[in-house]
Amino acid sequence: METRLIMESNANGELYVAIILYESWSSDPSFKSMFEECFVLIRADSDEQALARAEQLSKDKETCYDNVAGQDVRWKLKRIVDVSRVLSDTMDDGAELYARHFANYDAYYAFEPLLGGTLD
Numbered sequence: 001m002e003t004r005l006i007m008e009s010n011a012n013g014e015l016y017v018a019i020i021l022y023e024s025w026s027s028d029p030s031f032k033s034m035f036e037e038c039f040v041l042i043r044a045d046s047d048e049q050a051l052a053r054a055e056q057l058s059k060d061k062e063t064c065y066d067n068v069a070g071q072d073v074r075w076k077l078k079r080i081v082d083v084s085r086v087l088s089d090t091m092d093d094g095a096e097l098y099a100r101h102f103a104n105y106d107a108y109y110a111f112e113p114l115l116g117g118t119l120d
Contacts, residue, residue: 011043012043013043013044013045013049014043014044014045014050014085014086015041015042015043015085015086015091016041016042016043016044016047016050016053016054016083016084016085016086017039017040017041017042017082017083017084017085017086017097017098018038018039018040018042018050018053018054018057018058018080018082018083019037019038019039019040019080019081019082019083019098020037020038020040020054020057020058020061020077020079020080020081021035021036021037021038021077021078021079021080021081022035022036022037022038022058022061022062022075022076022077022078023035023075023076023078024036024073024074024075024076025073025074025076026071026072026073026074027072028069028071028072030071031071031073035078036075037081038061039097039098040054040057041086041097042054042057042083047083047085050083050085051080051083054080054083055080058077058080059077061075061077062074062075062076062077063075082100084098086098087099
């Protein structure tokens, strides 16, 4: 019974943000892998419960399908990057959900395609 309680969302719990990284792959050698970074809201009573919930949700999202090129594509969990409490006490307009700090802007720029970086 305790495992079930950990896996279920608690409507009265604290809000957390989980950053979940997925990777696509295929047995076709011409397939180019892609990555997806998801920010997921989770309600939980503790940090441990939030991590367990993130693990469950990320496994539930794994999928496979045939793409338009006929390649078998699989999306699998690569890593749970972080699970943190939401920074704001309310979910109002302008509420801050998540923040992280880094020391190397050039590395961030190279990674982030919206800033002009590339994924190659």
